[in-house]
Amino acid sequence: MVFAPLEPHSRAETVVRRLTDAITFGLLTDAEQLPSEADLAAQFGVSRVTVREALVALRQQNLVETRRGRGGGSFVRAPAARHDVHSRLAELSLPTLRDTADHYAAVAGAAARLAAQRADADDILRIEEVDADVGRPLHRMERAYHLEVAAVAQSARLAREEVRFATELGTVLWSPVLPSDDGAYDPHADHRAITAAIAAGDGDLARRLTEDHIEKAVERLVTLHLTLIEQ
Amino acid sequence: MGQTTTVEAAALATDLAEHAFAIADDLRAQAERLLRTHADLSHLRPAVTAALGGLISGAGVITAERPQRLEWWMGADPAQRTRLDLDLDPASDTFVDVGRQQWFAVPRDTGVRHVTGPYVDYVCAGQYALTFTVPISHDGRFGGIAGADVFVADFERALRPALRALGSPAALVNTHGRVVAGTTAHHLAGSLIRDEQIRAALLTQTPATVPGGVTLTPCGTLPLAVLTW
Numbered sequence: 001m002v003f004a005p006l007e008p009h010s011r012a013e014t015v016v017r018r019l020t021d022a023i024t025f026g027l028l029t030d031a032e033q034l035p036s037e038a039d040l041a042a043q044f045g046v047s048r049v050t051v052r053e054a055l056v057a058l059r060q061q062n063l064v065e066t067r068r069g070r071g072g073g074s075f076v077r078a079p080a081a082r083h084d085v086h087s088r089l090a091e092l093s094l095p096t097l098r099d100t101a102d103h104y105a106a107v108a109g110a111a112a113r114l115a116a117q118r119a120d121a122d123d124i125l126r127i128e129e130v131d132a133d134v135g136r137p138l139h140r141m142e143r144a145y146h147l148e149v150a151a152v153a154q155s156a157r158l159a160r161e162e163v164r165f166a167t168e169l170g171t172v173l174w175s176p177v178l179p180s181d182d183g184a185y186d187p188h189a190d191h192r193a194i195t196a197a198i199a200a201g202d203g204d205l206a207r208r209l210t211e212d213h214i215e216k217a218v219e220r221l222v223t224l225h226l227t228l229i230e231q
Numbered sequence: 232m233g234q235t236t237t238v239e240a241a242a243l244a245t246d247l248a249e250h251a252f253a254i255a256d257d258l259r260a261q262a263e264r265l266l267r268t269h270a271d272l273s274h275l276r277p278a279v280t281a282a283l284g285g286l287i288s289g290a291g292v293i294t295a296e297r298p299q300r301l302e303w304w305m306g307a308d309p310a311q312r313t314r315l316d317l318d319l320d321p322a323s324d325t326f327v328d329v330g331r332q333q334w335f336a337v338p339r340d341t342g343v344r345h346v347t348g349p350y351v352d353y354v355c356a357g358q359y360a361l362t363f364t365v366p367i368s369h370d371g372r373f374g375g376i377a378g379a380d381v382f383v384a385d386f387e388r389a390l391r392p393a394l395r396a397l398g399s400p401a402a403l404v405n406t407h408g409r410v411v412a413g414t415t416a417h418h419l420a421g422s423l424i425r426d427e428q429i430r431a432a433l434l435t436q437t438p439a440t441v442p443g444g445v446t447l448t449p450c451g452t453l454p455l456a457v458l459t460w
Contacts, residue, residue, distance in 0.1 A: 011323065045322025118423050122409055140324050151351040154409075154421030156359045159351045166324075 011046050015054035018044070018171050020211035023063050023076055028061040030078035034064065059169035064177045094222060100169055105211045108146050112194055112210040116203035123152040124199045131191045138187065139166070145191055148211075149198070173217050187213070233294040235278040237401075240393040241457045243404050244411075245450040247286060247389055250343060251363040251379040252284045254290055259377035260367050262292045266369045268418045274437065279304050280312065282379065286389060289356055289380035291315065295339065295373055299329060305356050305380070308360045315355055327354045338366035339373050346454050349411050349420055359383045361411065384421050387412035399459050408434045415460075430459065 022028045034040065037055070041048045055074055058064035066074045115123070130148045133141065145164035150159040174187075190213040197206035261278055265271075275292055282290040284307050291303025302313035318325045329335050332354065339344040342361055348361040364378035394401045395415050402413035407422035424430060432447050434437045439447045448457045 009383075014324065042322075045320065045326075118421060120409075120423055122407065145326065147353060151353055154349070154351060154359065156351050156357060159353045160357050163353065163357075171324075218359065 012050045012053040012057065015044050015046060015050060016057045019054065019058060020061070020063060021172050023078055028076045028078075032076045032077055034074040034076065036073065039110050045077065055168070058209075061157070062169050075161070080197075101173070101214060104165045104169060104173075105214045107158055107165065108149070108214060109207040109211045111153045111155065111158045112151040112198060112206035113203035114155060114158070115149050116198045116201050116206045118154050119198050119201075124195065127152060127198065128174075131188065131195065134188065139170045142166075142187065143170050143175045146210075149194075152198070173214075173221060187217075193225075234267065237446060237457055237459055240390070240397060240401065240403075241395045241448040241450045244390055244455055244457065245453060247319075247381070247386060248346065248361075248363065248450065248453050251287065251381050252365065254379045255344070255363050255365045256285060258282065258290060258292055258379075259367050262294075262375070262377055263369065264365050266294070266374055267366070268342045275302045277334075277378050280309075283307055283312065286385050287379050288358070288360070288382050288385065289315070289362075290378065291351065292367065292375060292377045293329060293335065294367070294375035295369075296375075299375075301419050303355070307385075311370045317354065332412045334362040334378060335376050338376050342366055342373070346405065348450050349405070349409055355432050356380065356382075361386060383411060387420060388431075393458075397459055401457060403450075403455060403457055404433065404455070406436065408433055409444075411455065418458075424458070 019028070019034075028034075035043065037048050037051050040051045044051065047092060049062045055064060055066065059066060062075050062077055065077050066072070115127075119127075127145070129143045131141070133144070136144070143162070147162045147166070164184050190209065194206055194209045194213065197209055199201075236378045258275065258278060261275055262272070263338055265274055272292060272294070279291045279302055283304060286307075286309050288305065289305040291301065293299060293301040293303060297452065299319055301315060301317065304312055306312040317327045319329070320326055320327070325341070330339075332347075333350070334345065334347040337347070344363070346361060349359055350362075350377055352358055352360040352362065360383060361381045363381070364376045365414040367374040369375070369379055372420055383431055390403060390412050392412075394403070394412060397414075400413075400415040400418070402415075402418040402424075403411040405411065410418045410420055410422045410424065413419050418424070424433075426441075426443075426445075428441045428443070429445055429447070432441050436449045436454070436456065438449065441447060444460065446459050448459075450456060
């Protein structure tokens, strides 16, 4: 069940997945030292016990090595055959990423179009309220925004899909680690434009802006992949 | 046909909603007793699970104090019953800010019962639902909410024969003009009535005939009304 309550151990799984993604995608490089347990706990918004549990799992997968004593800590152990990983990304991950992102754009775009048909003034306020909460990490803010749009679309199915994509793709797609060549990249500005189109009842515009918004994020991610592959 | 049946359809919708509220109110009374004696909320479990079934897809209690306690169960089918376990950690990705949910905030802020929805209940069952909640009183203050969920699909199924019997296009809507159940493709669950005159009439919640021939029949004191075209 998508909405089954999160058990504490599934938070550890989420941390494991995110760090595994970061190592696989090359966002964390070989031998790089991870932040301390306390810092990781703070950054992921979980308890230290959860972080510890996640690190145990990552050690078992040989993705992390923990050294004790002076100069100790947890270090990334990227898969040895780096080039293999990169070529695998080039051959497999990009098309898969593209396909996943296309599916996501279809879901989020349709939600925006339906929201424009079905939103009343209170709904617009709810969407704006979610977007105004700027203190959150980007992926969490994106998850909350698009989930709220799907709720305003009155679609339980699209909302469930949003939750699924947020888990599957969101933390990578909206990773703050991703470099942006384009200084104009501003997710909040994108959201404001989408919300305005929804408020104006312009479903076609709301959908197009949402698709563009996701496409920009995918471009950032793909550019990073290609950079890594060329290294 | 005509006026009598519209009143009957509104009365049926009222009965269905009042049934959900009666369950919420029973849980409220039990929760208030437990809070007075500082007993564990898990004592509510038999009453909560007994309330599930038929129209009722979820029911329970959520307290106001922090950390919040909850005893809320979902699943009309006994074989698929699950206990709601919300992520109440503000730093978590899947954090649920209960205080911002309409079903919690409105009874807290107004002190009276509230119908939330139809809405996408993405924090609990992930379904399109109506949630009926009442405030719990503790030491003369707001102590939390007790409530019951009804899936819109089940509500529609229960109301459909009465709406169909009206003979003309009809819909049950909330005071915001959101359709709960309708008998035409134009007014299916979730769509919004945009006509300003109908929207204004809905807010007054009195029987009315809006210019254009739309009749409005309120469902008792509930924020629901039957519209016929």
